[in-house]
Amino acid sequence: MDWSALLRMPMTVLLVLAAVFALITLAQLVVLRRHLHGRRRLAASWRALLCLLCFALTLLLGGTGAALRGYRLLGEEAPIVDIDARILSPQRWALTLSWPDGSTRQVQLAGDDWRIEAIVLKWKLPALLAGVPPLYRLDRLSGRYDDPVQETSAPRTVISFGEAGSFDLLRLGKKYPQWFPEIDTVYGSGAFLPLVDQGHYSVSLMRTGALVARPDEATEQRISHPLGG
Template sequence: MDWSTWLRMPMTVLLVLAAVFLLITLVQLVVLRQHLHGGRRLAAMWRALLCLIFFALALLLGGTGYALRGYRLLSEETPVVDIDAHILSPQRWALTLTWPDGSTRQVQVAGDDWNIEAIVLKWKLPALLSGVPPLYRLDRLSGRYDDATQEASAPRTVISFDHADDGFDLLDLHKQYPDWLPEVDTLYGSGAFLPLVDQGHYTVSLMRTGALVARPDEATQQKIGQPFGG
């Protein structure tokens, strides 16, 4: 993963800031010790207060960064993932997911279509006016059957992209403690799906509005038999 990708992740920025404040805390502790040895108690009390403030900021930034792992900044149109499909048997597919940073993942889904969903976070007016962009993270990929009856009874496949195995995630925090995150305006889901074809190649992007857009390449579109995307 290159530096440009890391910098588009709010987790990275917040954890770096947390490390900076932690370093400042250590510096203040050294100065505090010097004041104590020198008998300057008033100056030592002031340094102790600064230590507490900087350490609290480091904990706050570190905890927030950890809760935002998996989220990325949302620009005008952000490439999310490329999907390559290969048929294994009727209604059984192998998918290769390729992220913008070059990492890949192999999964299998059942159905006639693939369906991908993302979670989008938007901010309230003060944060919005200050230029804080929306955040997003992929939530899940699943197979989808064209026939509604089959959709209700046939085997389903759902692949999770959830990074919060321990339950410590911004989405969970906002649901359980909404007053803790007053600047969060909305947390909502966005999804897109396209028919699966053998040797199909698809690109998925997320618009700044929060809408997922899925597009097949030209060869895949011809196999599907009708235009999609736009």
């Protein structure tokens, strides 16, 4: 078998082929049973061999399709929030947060950078390969100073995304893990970038559970050349 060609095949094709060979296996089992009842041992032996071959192909194609699906999903990213920054005064910023559903929020931040954090729930391997995505909840947005000394003394800004009294599946999973046996881990993930005037940033969540923050091209230029040089 050409493994390189197999790995290049679309996941859906592999899973469809696996289902076809599963049906063929069932059909061969029915014929095998008839041969056994008719005491046709030679014919039954060939049918048994064919059943094993079809079943092996079913496992191979299905397993490869599931594995490829898992790896493809690990490389995908889900957009979380866009951030637009406007300077108010040195180390004081107005941010506009825009979510994919169209909702927005205006906040003010102190510092040289913005940092966003999320709580991520990952599933165990069988569920991950089956395509069950990680769950996440945005936790907070905060300001960050470049100078560690200033970080300990300057005003800090922390904006919470949580709602008091709201139902929280992630906390429930940590408190009662026996209710959710397929939960693998619950952990924090964060990302930060420098703040620049008229900056635009996009935050996404990878299938690995990592937050990724990216500036657009113009913002990246401003970060690289803060004085316009």
